[in-house]
Amino acid sequence: MARKFFVGGNFKMNGTLSSIKEIVDNLNKSELDSNVEVVISPPSLYLLPTREHLRKEIEVAAQNVYDKPNGAFTGEISVSQLKDSNITWTILGHSERRTILGESDEVVSTKTKYATDNGLGVIWCCGESLEEREAGNTISVITKQLDSLKAQNPDWSKIVIAYEPIWAIGTGKVATTQQAQDVHKAIRDWLKGVSDKVSDETRVLYGGSVNESNCGELSKQPDIDGFLVGGASLKPAFVKIINCHQ
Numbered sequence: 464m465a466r467k468f469f470v471g472g473n474f475k476m477n478g479t480l481s482s483i484k485e486i487v488d489n490l491n492k493s494e495l496d497s498n499v500e501v502v503i504s505p506p507s508l509y510l511l512p513t514r515e516h517l518r519k520e521i522e523v524a525a526q527n528v529y530d531k532p533n534g535a536f537t538g539e540i541s542v543s544q545l546k547d548s549n550i551t552w553t554i555l556g557h558s559e560r561r562t563i564l565g566e567s568d569e570v571v572s573t574k575t576k577y578a579t580d581n582g583l584g585v586i587w588c589c590g591e592s593l594e595e596r597e598a599g600n601t602i603s604v605i606t607k608q609l610d611s612l613k614a615q616n617p618d619w620s621k622i623v624i625a626y627e628p629i630w631a632i633g634t635g636k637v638a639t640t641q642q643a644q645d646v647h648k649a650i651r652d653w654l655k656g657v658s659d660k661v662s663d664e665t666r667v668l669y670g671g672s673v674n675e676s677n678c679g680e681l682s683k684q685p686d687i688d689g690f691l692v693g694g695a696s697l698k699p700a701f702v703k704i705i706n707c708h709q
Protein backbone atom coordinates (compact mmCIF):
# COMPACT_ATOMS: atom_id res chain seq x y z
CA MET A 464 0.00 0.00 0.00
CA ALA A 465 1.34 3.45 -0.88
CA ARG A 466 1.78 5.58 2.19
CA LYS A 467 1.29 9.31 1.65
CA PHE A 468 4.61 11.14 2.02
CA PHE A 469 4.66 13.35 5.13
CA VAL A 470 6.86 16.36 5.85
CA GLY A 471 6.79 18.03 9.25
CA GLY A 472 8.51 21.28 10.16
CA ASN A 473 9.52 21.51 13.81
CA PHE A 474 10.37 25.15 14.54
CA LYS A 475 11.41 24.26 18.12
CA MET A 476 11.82 27.42 20.27
CA ASN A 477 12.54 29.64 17.26
CA GLY A 478 10.76 32.47 15.53
CA THR A 479 8.93 35.71 16.15
CA LEU A 480 5.53 36.95 14.98
CA SER A 481 7.15 38.50 11.93
CA SER A 482 9.54 35.66 11.02
CA ILE A 483 6.80 33.04 11.38
CA LYS A 484 4.49 35.19 9.25
CA GLU A 485 7.20 35.18 6.57
CA ILE A 486 7.40 31.38 6.67
CA VAL A 487 3.60 31.11 6.46
CA ASP A 488 3.43 33.62 3.58
CA ASN A 489 6.11 31.66 1.73
CA LEU A 490 4.24 28.38 2.17
CA ASN A 491 0.97 30.03 1.14
CA LYS A 492 2.35 31.28 -2.15
CA SER A 493 4.48 28.25 -3.06
CA GLU A 494 3.51 25.42 -5.34
CA LEU A 495 3.47 22.31 -3.16
CA ASP A 496 3.27 18.68 -4.23
CA SER A 497 -0.33 17.72 -3.44
CA ASN A 498 0.77 14.13 -2.77
CA VAL A 499 2.64 15.27 0.32
CA GLU A 500 1.01 15.84 3.71
CA VAL A 501 2.59 18.89 5.35
CA VAL A 502 2.39 19.84 9.04
CA ILE A 503 4.25 22.72 10.69
CA SER A 504 4.90 23.10 14.38
CA PRO A 505 5.61 26.58 15.74
CA PRO A 506 6.06 27.36 19.45
CA SER A 507 2.74 27.30 21.34
CA LEU A 508 2.40 31.09 21.46
CA TYR A 509 2.28 31.16 17.65
CA LEU A 510 -0.04 28.20 17.02
CA LEU A 511 -3.21 30.24 16.64
CA PRO A 512 -1.92 33.03 14.35
CA THR A 513 -0.20 30.35 12.27
CA ARG A 514 -3.46 28.41 11.94
CA GLU A 515 -5.38 31.55 11.06
CA HIS A 516 -3.06 32.63 8.25
CA LEU A 517 -1.81 29.33 6.84
CA ARG A 518 -3.40 27.70 3.79
CA LYS A 519 -5.92 25.09 4.82
CA GLU A 520 -4.19 22.07 3.20
CA ILE A 521 -1.33 22.41 5.69
CA GLU A 522 -1.99 21.29 9.25
CA VAL A 523 -0.49 22.78 12.41
CA ALA A 524 1.06 20.80 15.26
CA ALA A 525 1.87 21.67 18.86
CA GLN A 526 5.31 20.62 20.12
CA ASN A 527 3.84 19.03 23.24
CA VAL A 528 0.49 18.35 24.90
CA TYR A 529 -0.62 17.18 28.35
CA ASP A 530 -2.60 14.05 29.23
CA LYS A 531 -5.33 15.56 31.39
CA PRO A 532 -8.54 17.24 30.16
CA ASN A 533 -8.05 20.52 32.08
CA GLY A 534 -7.21 21.80 35.54
CA ALA A 535 -4.33 22.89 37.74
CA PHE A 536 -1.40 22.04 35.44
CA THR A 537 0.53 25.28 35.14
CA GLY A 538 2.35 25.67 31.85
CA GLU A 539 0.59 22.83 30.07
CA ILE A 540 -1.87 22.82 27.14
CA SER A 541 -4.71 20.31 26.73
CA VAL A 542 -5.81 18.30 23.71
CA SER A 543 -9.23 19.98 23.75
CA GLN A 544 -7.63 23.44 23.79
CA LEU A 545 -5.58 22.50 20.72
CA LYS A 546 -8.63 21.11 18.93
CA ASP A 547 -10.61 24.23 19.87
CA SER A 548 -7.99 26.23 17.94
CA ASN A 549 -8.02 23.81 14.95
CA ILE A 550 -4.61 22.44 15.88
CA THR A 551 -4.92 18.82 14.77
CA TRP A 552 -1.45 17.40 15.52
CA THR A 553 1.18 17.38 18.21
CA ILE A 554 4.78 16.24 18.36
CA LEU A 555 5.49 14.01 21.38
CA GLY A 556 8.65 12.41 22.71
CA HIS A 557 11.11 14.65 20.92
CA SER A 558 14.61 13.83 22.16
CA GLU A 559 15.04 17.42 23.40
CA ARG A 560 12.08 16.88 25.74
CA ARG A 561 13.27 13.41 26.70
CA THR A 562 16.82 14.54 27.51
CA ILE A 563 16.51 18.18 28.63
CA LEU A 564 13.12 17.96 30.34
CA GLY A 565 13.48 14.39 31.54
CA GLU A 566 10.40 12.91 29.88
CA SER A 567 10.49 9.15 30.33
CA ASP A 568 9.24 6.54 27.87
CA GLU A 569 6.23 6.11 30.12
CA VAL A 570 5.36 9.82 30.20
CA VAL A 571 5.65 10.03 26.42
CA SER A 572 3.57 6.87 25.88
CA THR A 573 0.85 7.98 28.28
CA LYS A 574 0.56 11.36 26.59
CA THR A 575 0.47 9.68 23.18
CA LYS A 576 -2.33 7.38 24.29
CA TYR A 577 -4.35 10.26 25.68
CA ALA A 578 -3.82 12.46 22.61
CA THR A 579 -4.70 9.76 20.05
CA ASP A 580 -7.73 8.57 22.05
CA ASN A 581 -8.98 12.13 21.98
CA GLY A 582 -8.53 12.57 18.25
CA LEU A 583 -5.19 14.35 17.89
CA GLY A 584 -2.57 13.16 15.40
CA VAL A 585 0.80 12.48 17.04
CA ILE A 586 4.25 12.72 15.51
CA TRP A 587 5.90 10.34 17.95
CA CYS A 588 9.69 10.61 18.08
CA CYS A 589 12.31 8.03 18.93
CA GLY A 590 16.04 7.72 18.46
CA GLU A 591 19.36 6.76 19.97
CA SER A 592 22.30 8.78 21.28
CA LEU A 593 25.78 8.55 19.77
CA GLU A 594 27.00 6.41 22.69
CA GLU A 595 24.09 4.03 22.23
CA ARG A 596 24.80 3.74 18.48
CA GLU A 597 28.51 3.18 19.03
CA ALA A 598 27.74 0.48 21.59
CA GLY A 599 25.59 -1.28 18.97
CA ASN A 600 22.38 -0.63 20.88
CA THR A 601 20.41 1.41 18.33
CA ILE A 602 17.70 -1.15 17.66
CA SER A 603 17.32 -2.18 21.30
CA VAL A 604 16.92 1.47 22.41
CA ILE A 605 14.25 2.12 19.78
CA THR A 606 12.51 -1.17 20.50
CA LYS A 607 12.30 -0.24 24.19
CA GLN A 608 10.73 3.13 23.27
CA LEU A 609 8.28 1.40 20.90
CA ASP A 610 7.43 -1.33 23.44
CA SER A 611 6.48 1.35 25.95
CA LEU A 612 4.12 2.90 23.39
CA LYS A 613 2.59 -0.45 22.43
CA ALA A 614 1.88 -1.22 26.10
CA GLN A 615 -0.57 1.72 26.10
CA ASN A 616 -2.48 0.33 23.10
CA PRO A 617 -2.74 3.71 21.32
CA ASP A 618 -4.74 4.42 18.16
CA TRP A 619 -2.01 3.68 15.61
CA SER A 620 -4.00 5.27 12.78
CA LYS A 621 -3.33 8.63 14.47
CA ILE A 622 0.42 8.10 14.86
CA VAL A 623 3.32 9.00 12.59
CA ILE A 624 6.68 7.77 13.85
CA ALA A 625 9.74 10.01 13.52
CA TYR A 626 13.11 8.30 13.79
CA GLU A 627 15.56 10.98 14.86
CA PRO A 628 19.05 9.81 15.81
CA ILE A 629 20.08 12.29 18.51
CA TRP A 630 23.60 12.59 17.08
CA ALA A 631 22.15 13.83 13.77
CA ILE A 632 19.91 16.55 15.23
CA GLY A 633 21.15 20.07 14.56
CA THR A 634 24.67 18.78 14.00
CA GLY A 635 24.78 18.78 10.20
CA LYS A 636 25.69 15.10 10.58
CA VAL A 637 22.93 13.34 8.69
CA ALA A 638 22.58 9.56 8.97
CA THR A 639 23.61 7.86 5.75
CA THR A 640 20.70 6.72 3.64
CA GLN A 641 21.63 3.13 4.51
CA GLN A 642 21.83 3.82 8.27
CA ALA A 643 18.42 5.49 8.12
CA GLN A 644 16.82 2.83 5.92
CA ASP A 645 18.13 0.03 8.18
CA VAL A 646 16.50 1.53 11.27
CA HIS A 647 13.29 2.36 9.39
CA LYS A 648 13.12 -1.25 8.20
CA ALA A 649 13.61 -2.46 11.77
CA ILE A 650 10.76 -0.18 12.91
CA ARG A 651 8.57 -1.49 10.06
CA ASP A 652 9.32 -5.07 11.14
CA TRP A 653 8.60 -4.23 14.78
CA LEU A 654 5.24 -2.74 13.71
CA LYS A 655 4.29 -6.12 12.22
CA GLY A 656 4.13 -7.30 15.82
CA VAL A 657 1.23 -4.87 16.29
CA SER A 658 -0.42 -5.94 13.03
CA ASP A 659 0.33 -6.22 9.32
CA LYS A 660 -2.09 -3.33 8.70
CA VAL A 661 -0.28 -1.06 11.17
CA SER A 662 3.06 -2.01 9.61
CA ASP A 663 1.76 -1.27 6.09
CA GLU A 664 0.05 2.00 6.94
CA THR A 665 2.15 3.77 9.58
CA ARG A 666 4.43 6.45 8.18
CA VAL A 667 8.01 6.41 9.50
CA LEU A 668 9.76 9.76 9.06
CA TYR A 669 13.46 10.49 9.25
CA GLY A 670 14.69 13.54 11.17
CA GLY A 671 18.17 14.91 11.78
CA SER A 672 19.92 17.51 9.61
CA VAL A 673 17.56 17.03 6.67
CA ASN A 674 18.08 19.71 4.03
CA GLU A 675 17.32 20.36 0.38
CA SER A 676 20.50 18.57 -0.71
CA ASN A 677 20.13 15.27 1.16
CA CYS A 678 16.34 14.84 1.11
CA GLY A 679 16.08 13.43 -2.43
CA GLU A 680 18.28 10.41 -1.78
CA LEU A 681 16.72 9.70 1.62
CA SER A 682 13.20 9.92 0.18
CA LYS A 683 13.96 7.12 -2.28
CA GLN A 684 14.40 4.56 0.51
CA PRO A 685 11.50 2.11 0.68
CA ASP A 686 10.83 2.58 4.40
CA ILE A 687 11.33 6.35 4.62
CA ASP A 688 7.89 7.95 4.31
CA GLY A 689 8.86 11.55 4.94
CA PHE A 690 10.82 13.87 7.18
CA LEU A 691 10.68 15.78 10.41
CA VAL A 692 12.73 18.87 9.63
CA GLY A 693 14.17 21.23 12.24
CA GLY A 694 16.49 24.06 11.17
CA ALA A 695 15.72 23.86 7.46
CA SER A 696 11.97 24.24 8.09
CA LEU A 697 12.66 27.87 9.10
CA LYS A 698 14.10 28.63 5.67
CA PRO A 699 12.52 29.08 2.24
CA ALA A 700 14.29 25.84 1.19
CA PHE A 701 11.68 23.96 3.26
CA VAL A 702 9.52 24.11 0.12
CA LYS A 703 12.20 22.17 -1.79
CA ILE A 704 12.18 19.49 0.91
CA ILE A 705 8.39 19.22 0.68
CA ASN A 706 8.68 18.82 -3.09
CA CYS A 707 11.74 16.52 -3.12
CA HIS A 708 9.82 13.26 -3.22
CA GLN A 709 9.41 11.95 -6.78
Ligand SMILES: O=C(CO)COP(=O)(O)O
Binds near residue numbers: 473557627632634692
Ligand atom coordinates in the same frame (compact mmCIF):
# COMPACT_ATOMS: atom_id res chain seq x y z
O1 LIG B 1 14.99 17.57 15.74
C1 LIG B 1 14.71 17.69 14.55
C2 LIG B 1 13.31 17.78 14.10
O2 LIG B 1 12.42 17.46 15.11
C3 LIG B 1 15.77 17.79 13.53
O3 LIG B 1 16.41 19.02 13.67
P1 LIG B 1 17.46 19.50 12.55
O4 LIG B 1 16.76 19.29 11.20
O5 LIG B 1 17.71 20.93 12.85
O6 LIG B 1 18.64 18.61 12.69
